[in-house]
Amino acid sequence: MLLADIGNSYFHIYDGSKVEHLSYKEAISKYSKELLCYISVKQQLDTAIQDIALWKNISAQMELQGAYETMGVDRKALCLSHKDGVFVDAGSAITVDIMQDGTYMGGFIYPGLKAMLDTYAAISPALETQLNEKISLVRLPTTTKDGISYGIIASIKALIDKHSNGKKLYFTGGDGKLLSSFFKEATYDEMLVFDGMRKVIKEAEIC
């Protein structure tokens, strides 16, 4: 059986051995004849997918103690993967969530790295640049490119550091590996959301 995490930009599908990242159209055309359990943050996609008889929406089963009503189901699944830790999902948006003893303590949302770069470019052509992926965080920047890269990376890092308090740091998502490289001890694992889904499926005996 396949597991899918339907995000704002991509379809992430786990087939039991590897994770694929597909467009919505690709995912539907490739897997609509297979058994699949999914969670989705996309409300507007639901009717198109509901017609697929072999696909089952298990979003409502992702129950997380302490979670708030409008919390994205992918964040819930991510937090369900471990009982303690700081969970960072770096995709279209970057979500940072804190778990303690199996209870959700709260979290915050930051724009994704690409969205941040687009934002600078929209403010002024002078601020249109690429991310310096090797930006030093120990030296103050003295160029526009580095000042922007530092503004993006160092601000989110400063806030994550403030909340880590010795907790384990877990990263996932398209930019998770890159972002995790700025932390001394961090785990990058693209399986985390699926781990949370599998736990729920096993415990609730669904799918």
Add this chain to the structure above:
Amino acid sequence: MLLADIGNSYFHIYDGSKVEHLSYKEAISKYSKELLCYISVKQQLDTAIQDIALWKNISAQMELQGAYETMGVDRKALCLSHKDGVFVDAGSAITVDIMQDGTYMGGFIYPGLKAMLDTYAAISPALETQLNEKISLVRLPTTTKDGISYGIIASIKALIDKHSNGKKLYFTGGDGKLLSSFFKEATYDEMLVFDGMRKVIKEAEIC
């Protein structure tokens, strides 16, 4: 004589007693017959303004020790206002610059508050919200609105705090007052850029 700081969105004009914030058109139609010294970050506006005989561009005179070549002239003027401190200009973009013993040490750039909110909204309709201007920074947020407000404010605050090291914090710009409210000891002053310009004008005997 008038002083003007031409930014990415507005014309800021100081007439000796108060600061006015005008659109480009308003500023040109209201003051083109008066003596005015200006600095400008807008390259594309220069030809329209160069024709005004009574207006003088003093951007090149804003010399700041340690500054880098493409550093915005408004940031230079702001840093020239005091020899030591952390200088935050919260407008279309938020710039944070550090001065020590009259020398520029470096700085970074963050999108403005409005640009940040627009960025979230562009990522997903579920992230379209207003800023909670009273967001608590001591409690982890547990709603989408607060998670976004916290993501914006707490991240920039964490990074500014990291660089303050007992230095005085100076805020200016349209959102400077709001942003300064999240810091224990901070000075908000809309005159800072003009103070820097006046120092240069006095020392170099220009204008």
